[in-house]
Amino acid sequence: xxxxxxxxxxxxxxxxxxxVSLNAMEKMNVVHDFELKDYNENLHTLSDFKDxxxxxxxxxxxxxxxxxxxxxxxxxxxxxxxxxxxxxxxxNSNKQEDIKxxxxxxxxxxxxxxxxxxxNNIVADKYNASVTPEVYVINSDHxxxxxxxxxxxxxxxxxxxxxxxxxxxKIVANEDVEFVKTKAFGCTIKRVSK
Amino acid sequence: MRRVTLILxxxxxxxxxxxxxxxxxxxxxxxxxxxHVNQIDAMDETKLINLIEKRAGNVLFINVWATWCVPCRxxxxxxxxxxxxxxxxxxxxxxxNIEYPDELESKVKPFLMKMNVNFKNYIHSFETQENLxxxxxxxxxxxxxxxxxxxKNGKQHYFRIGKHSFDEFKSLIDSVNxxxxx
Numbered sequence: 001x002x003x004x005x006x007x008x009x010x011x012x013x014x015x016x017x018x019x020v021s022l023n024a025m026e027k028m029n030v031v032h033d034f035e036l037k038d039y040n041e042n043l044h045t046l047s048d049f050k051d052x053x054x055x056x057x058x059x060x061x062x063x064x065x066x067x068x069x070x071x072x073x074x075x076x077x078x079x080x081x082x083x084x085x086x087x088x089x090x091x092n093s094n095k096q097e098d099i100k101x102x103x104x105x106x107x108x109x110x111x112x113x114x115x116x117x118x119x120n121n122i123v124a125d126k127y128n129a130s131v132t133p134e135v136y137v138i139n140s141d142h143x144x145x146x147x148x149x150x151x152x153x154x155x156x157x158x159x160x161x162x163x164x165x166x167x168x169x170k171i172v173a174n175e176d177v178e179f180v181k182t183k184a185f186g187c188t189i190k191r192v193s194k
Numbered sequence: 195m196r197r198v199t200l201i202l203x204x205x206x207x208x209x210x211x212x213x214x215x216x217x218x219x220x221x222x223x224x225x226x227x228x229x230h231v232n233q234i235d236a237m238d239e240t241k242l243i244n245l246i247e248k249r250a251g252n253v254l255f256i257n258v259w260a261t262w263c264v265p266c267r268x269x270x271x272x273x274x275x276x277x278x279x280x281x282x283x284x285x286x287x288x289x290x291n292i293e294y295p296d297e298l299e300s301k302v303k304p305f306l307m308k309m310n311v312n313f314k315n316y317i318h319s320f321e322t323q324e325n326l327x328x329x330x331x332x333x334x335x336x337x338x339x340x341x342x343x344x345x346k347n348g349k350q351h352y353f354r355i356g357k358h359s360f361d362e363f364k365s366l367i368d369s370v371n372x373x374x375x376x
Contacts, residue, residue, distance in 0.1 A: 107228055184324070
């Protein structure tokens with residue numbers, strides 16, 4: 001009987017830990033470190049970028065029409081902010097998009113920032129990322145400053161709110177940034193079955 | 195020789211038109227008489243709230259989709275099957291497309307024709323995507339497809355992201371029906 005009680009207590013504790021882990025990032029405003037390889041097999045961790053003012057982590061895809069609609073905007077953002085202390089990192093968590101395809105896509109679309117392959121969507125799970133494109137902005141203390149869309153419209157000419165750019169401008173200007181979350185339609189990240 | 199050329203030309207033409215006029219009720223599609231293709235109304239915030247609240251005794255199943263979304267396209271035949279199965283059984287099957295109005299004729303309608311759609315579809319005309327997303331569910335990040343199931347009192351029972359099958363949806367709809375004792 002005691003063993004059954006123990007089992008239930010352990011099960012409840014484990015379930016609570018899992019729930020906290022999934023929601024912790026936004027509620028506690030901290031982010032998980034990660035270790036992933038880029039398409040040239042070089043290893044990167046989030047801590048590698050700790051000397052920058054902020055790191056922009058973008059969950060992206062090669063085949064998602066929404067993510068692809070943002071290729072030029074992502075390249076332009078990187079060009080505009082790379083010399084202002086902002087690091088850009090792309091993460092591809094889609095199970096069907098391999099390193100070769102990611103590299104080709106990056107070359108073709110002039111995505112000159114680091115792009116990492118998230119095999120088995122481990123980082124997407126940790127970050128609770130669900131769509132492409134989906135962006136997280138993190139400061140040098142690994143605090144989450146922004147989570148959501150790049151801007152509010154797939155068509156650049158229809159954009160009314162340049163959400164990511166607004167946050168980055170504040171960071172570059174050393175202004176206080178309060179955590180903001182936004183939403184937009186995107187392609188579901190194609191995860192492996194676990 | 196002329197005869198052979200004519201036969202070859204006929205075969206080539208018929209094969210190239212195959213994608214436009216798929217099997218099933220091809221005659222209906224070609225004649226343009228499918229009301230669910232021809233009448234795609236705009237859906238704004240007020241209309242959606244009315245649709246959810248004024249249930250008239252029916253369960254509501256809403257699927258949010260786009261033609262650019264591969265799992266949405268893959269899931270669609272199961273939605274057609276659901277609409278067929280629940281026809282006359284107090285369940286409203288509704289589609290809400292989130293593309294641009296200028297894509298209605300070029301992308302949305304051709305896809306619905308190809309699917310031989312048998313349920314009502316709308317195209318979104320919300321002021322912002324975020325308004326639409328949050329009105330359905332605050333916990334939804336905007337990933338497509340997304341499906342929402344409401345009971346006959348307008349209470350949301352289920353919210354599902356990603357592609358699901360006829361059997362999965364049927365089980366959810368039936369559990370809502372059972373829960374409210376209809």
